[in-house]
Amino acid sequence: MQFSKSTDYALHALIHLGLSERSHHVGIKELSGSLGVSESYLSKIMSKLRQDGIVRAVPGVNGGYELARPAEQISFLDVIQVIEGRQQLFECSNSSSQQHQLLVEQGSAPDEQRNLARKDCLIEKVMLGAEQQMHQYMREHTIQSVLDEAVERRSHEANKK
Amino acid sequence: MQFSKSTDYALHALIHLGLSERSHHVGIKELSGSLGVSESYLSKIMSKLRQDGIVRAVPGVNGGYELARPAEQISFLDVIQVIEGRQQLFECSNSSSQQHQLLVEQGSAPDEQRNLARKDCLIEKVMLGAEQQMHQYMREHTIQSVLDEAVERRSHEANKK
DNA sequence: ACTATTATAGACATTAAAGATCCATAATAG
């Protein structure tokens, strides 16, 4: 299991837009050149980001892309969910099998067992908890926080001289 | 991005083994029947778990599988890493491109820029942090903790009557 | 209004990974 390259491209593209001045449009040529990926492919990704309101796009001469809202309001989670989708990372495919019966009391009434559906899988519950830990972290980190850290790193480098 | 079905099968199989008495071997027939998956496919997964020391396997009459160590010493993280592999969820594919130059000071010496390799990508750093949040949670949850919670749930159900 | 420029959307091709099956082999209990 790995995040797709599209996610990598999307995040880097947004950093690039974040570095540009406000209300300046960056064309797909500049973006794709900077990231080392084809225009065709990157424009698919940018379209997704536009459809989800992360960036704005303007066609025509001097057109291109810009962030649709301040960089501190674009979290990593926002971006990942646009590109990777919003399904759970783990879904129990097994709820109708014998397996889950074993986790319920052996002597209970049949209708109680029926009520134990997909969402009651204890394994899925753990995996969902794990995912939400990751989400929380991604929610706290934004495009702006990366830009800020880049500035910090620059001043550290400067001090070393 | 989603966890593979193999991970689902592996976790459910381990719960099944955890429910069986110690030093009792559970055959692939029983396991695959319980999970609703073919013997061939599940045995591949069980082999992986054996190679990584999660289960023991015994061929021959009355053979089968058992947990290789106590259920409280088998964490979700152990299992996920066997099945999904140990690569990072996110790896920056982009370190040699212009993108990262932008994140470094524009006027610095060329050799300092060279030193900024893959591992210095600030995006990758955030993503790695997120992954480690998830790992920590998975490390704290074990096969035994699921079995315990199943018991708890049973007594809750009993109280409702 | 015309033209060059730029994003959009759809169709399509390629590649890689997951999911699944089959068979020959090796190990074990009785």
Next chain:
DNA sequence: CTATTATGGATCTTTAATGTCTATAATAGT
């Protein structure tokens, strides 16, 4: 020695990610 059970290799199918191409629509500048 035999029936049983796991193992490993080869192979096939399906699905998702990756990538390209082309026709269309929108825009700025003239």
